[in-house]
Amino acid sequence: MERPIAYDKLAREDRFVRMRTRDVGTLKIEQGLPPFPDLATRESMRDRVHGILVGELQAMEGAGRTVYDFPEAPWEFTVDMARQVWDESRHVETYLGLLDHLGGRVGEFPETTLLWRCACAEDAAARVAGVNRGLEGLACDVFNQLIHIAKKIDDPVLERSVDYVLADEITHVRMGSRWLNELTRGDPERRRRAIEFQDSIDDRFNLGGQRRDGHHDDVPISIAKDARRLAGFTEEEIQRLVKSTQRSQVY
Amino acid sequence: MRVLGGWIALTPELPAKLLFGRHVWDCAQHADLWGRRLPELRALGQQSEPAGPAVVRLLDLIETAEAAGRTVERITAIYRVLKPHLATVYERHLAVANPVYEPPTRRILARAIVEERRHAAAGAIVLERLIAADRTLADRADTWERRVLDALAAARGVTGDVETPLVTPPGTPPDPVEVAGDLVPAPPPFDPAAALGELAAPLDAHRRALERGDTEALRTTLAPEAGPDVASAYAGLPGPFARTEVVGCARIGRQRVVKLWLDNPRGRVVLQERWLPSAAGWRIVAVEVTRAEPGP
Numbered sequence: 441m442e443r444p445i446a447y448d449k450l451a452r453e454d455r456f457v458r459m460r461t462r463d464v465g466t467l468k469i470e471q472g473l474p475p476f477p478d479l480a481t482r483e484s485m486r487d488r489v490h491g492i493l494v495g496e497l498q499a500m501e502g503a504g505r506t507v508y509d510f511p512e513a514p515w516e517f518t519v520d521m522a523r524q525v526w527d528e529s530r531h532v533e534t535y536l537g538l539l540d541h542l543g544g545r546v547g548e549f550p551e552t553t554l555l556w557r558c559a560c561a562e563d564a565a566a567r568v569a570g571v572n573r574g575l576e577g578l579a580c581d582v583f584n585q586l587i588h589i590a591k592k593i594d595d596p597v598l599e600r601s602v603d604y605v606l607a608d609e610i611t612h613v614r615m616g617s618r619w620l621n622e623l624t625r626g627d628p629e630r631r632r633r634a635i636e637f638q639d640s641i642d643d644r645f646n647l648g649g650q651r652r653d654g655h656h657d658d659v660p661i662s663i664a665k666d667a668r669r670l671a672g673f674t675e676e677e678i679q680r681l682v683k684s685t686q687r688s689q690v691y
Numbered sequence: 692m693r694v695l696g697g698w699i700a701l702t703p704e705l706p707a708k709l710l711f712g713r714h715v716w717d718c719a720q721h722a723d724l725w726g727r728r729l730p731e732l733r734a735l736g737q738q739s740e741p742a743g744p745a746v747v748r749l750l751d752l753i754e755t756a757e758a759a760g761r762t763v764e765r766i767t768a769i770y771r772v773l774k775p776h777l778a779t780v781y782e783r784h785l786a787v788a789n790p791v792y793e794p795p796t797r798r799i800l801a802r803a804i805v806e807e808r809r810h811a812a813a814g815a816i817v818l819e820r821l822i823a824a825d826r827t828l829a830d831r832a833d834t835w836e837r838r839v840l841d842a843l844a845a846a847r848g849v850t851g852d853v854e855t856p857l858v859t860p861p862g863t864p865p866d867p868v869e870v871a872g873d874l875v876p877a878p879p880p881f882d883p884a885a886a887l888g889e890l891a892a893p894l895d896a897h898r899r900a901l902e903r904g905d906t907e908a909l910r911t912t913l914a915p916e917a918g919p920d921v922a923s924a925y926a927g928l929p930g931p932f933a934r935t936e937v938v939g940c941a942r943i944g945r946q947r948v949v950k951l952w953l954d955n956p957r958g959r960v961v962l963q964e965r966w967l968p969s970a971a972g973w974r975i976v977a978v979e980v981t982r983a984e985p986g987p
Contacts, residue, residue, distance in 0.1 A: 441697050441754045451703035451759065455881040457941035457948045457963060458981075464943060467965075471944035483942075500712045501700035507715060508697030515726065515737045518693075522719030525696060529712030533875045545886070546705075546878045550941045550948060556700075 486544035500528030502559025572616025574641035617672030692718035742851030770814025904930030914974035
């Protein structure tokens with residue numbers, strides 16, 4: 441089997457419509473919609489949950505590729521990535537159920553592949569930095585907000601389901617924190633490149649500028665500082681992320 | 692474990708993709724348990740090597756099923772051959788493992804047997820559902836199973852010394868409730884009528900125009916803001932088409948992105964069109980050929 445594979449080899453049932461993240465955002469803005477679903481309507485909630493569903497699929501696929509692509513990596517790293525595959529497969533099941541719960545269907549919204557592209561990084565350290573710490577860290581922020589909104593609209597199914605998934609995501613970020621350190625031990629240049637990759641993700645994928653520092657009631661998506669601390673982020677890293685959200689690009 | 696992990700991204704069908712996703716962790720735990728047991732038996736921990744070059748050839752053969760459209764071969768190799776074979780080998784080992792000296796090994800074997808048999812049963816269900824949707828796949832599965840079994844026989848099993856038969860059925864079938872736990876219920880199939888809504892009628896007329904290769908009729912469905920490249924894309928299609936089918940429809944606000952299969956004896960073109968509502972009705976503003984496959 442090819443190792444690694446080109447990102448355009450990601451296989452999907454034809455019910456999925458794949459588009460570029462930027463194109464989807466532009467088309468929404470042209471129609472007066474926020475580029476990232478704001479959860480203000482039922483359709484917007486379905487859009488968000490569908491986006492998370494395909495993100496979980498891509499996370500499962502990415503972790504699966506990491507199990508295959510790095511046979512020389514430490515065995516414990518491979519075991520952690522295999523565990524993540526299983527977790528993500530259960531998250532897919534959870535979000536399939538939540539999509540149904542909200543009256544949606546698989547393929548109802550376009551699939552963008554930003555997570556998958558990050559998962560195709562050629563260096564294992566960059567993958568865990570970018571996917572586990574960057575994107576799964578971002579997932580912590582998004583899930584935290586979803587739980588907050590579920591409580592507000594009194595939807596215990598949504599609230600509890602996402603809360604269980606959030607616990608796993610914190611574990612995955614923690615794995616990323618561990619393996620970023622271990623894989624780059626004694627190789628500062630490799631570590632610098634991996635962290636740079638993660639920072640580029642934090643800078644670029646800022647949920648339409650909605651992710652901010654502040655309480656849920658004050659900002660659209662609050663940075664989940666407690667979850668990030670649990671996951672091994674340092675105070676310095678959290679502050680750097682807060683600063684990056686103040687100067688992010690749109691998407 | 693590694694092969695299943697690598698295949699997840701390459702496998703389009705959700706039930707198969709999620710089946711592999713479910714089992715990678717179990718396989719990792721089996722490998723980990725064996726790897727931890729090795730130093731207790733005066734070997735190096737977490738290190739393994741194939742029993743011989745024929746075992747390498749067997750696994751290389753299994754991995755060749757990485758091309759698009761080979762999901763049936765992937766499931767067949769792992770779930771009809773390799774996992775039942777592993778369970779067979781483990782059962783024979785367990786039968787002779789000393790209950791006084793070897794409980795650590797026996798515990799690992801007992802767990803691995805149950806899980807490998809359960810995996811095989813879950814894989815059989817997913818494979819049967821795929822085959823039920825297209826009976827030609829059954830022949831492909833049988834052919835591939837024979838080929839992988841031949842390679843397994845040439846290797847004399849994964850350890851290089853397994854007596855025939857290399858695959859035996861389980862003494863007691865796995866608990867169906869446990870097997871069901873390995874399967875993620877598939878979402879309902881795509882329903883074009885429900886997904887398209889008021890776009891269904893105009894799209895029906897559009898499909899008929901595509902089937903006829905009627906470029907003039909196609910032109911009338913284009914929005915004024917559609918660029919010349921859109922008309923050119925339709926003019927460049929290798930029509931007419933014997934059959935068209937709507938296979939996907941996504942919404943972006945008021946707009947819809949529709950995915951179509953266009954089939955003729957030369958092959959299949961997969962088209963993605965963006966439609967927007969206007970005072971004149973639904974119109975196409977963008978189109979993209981996302982895939983072109985040659986015919987059988």
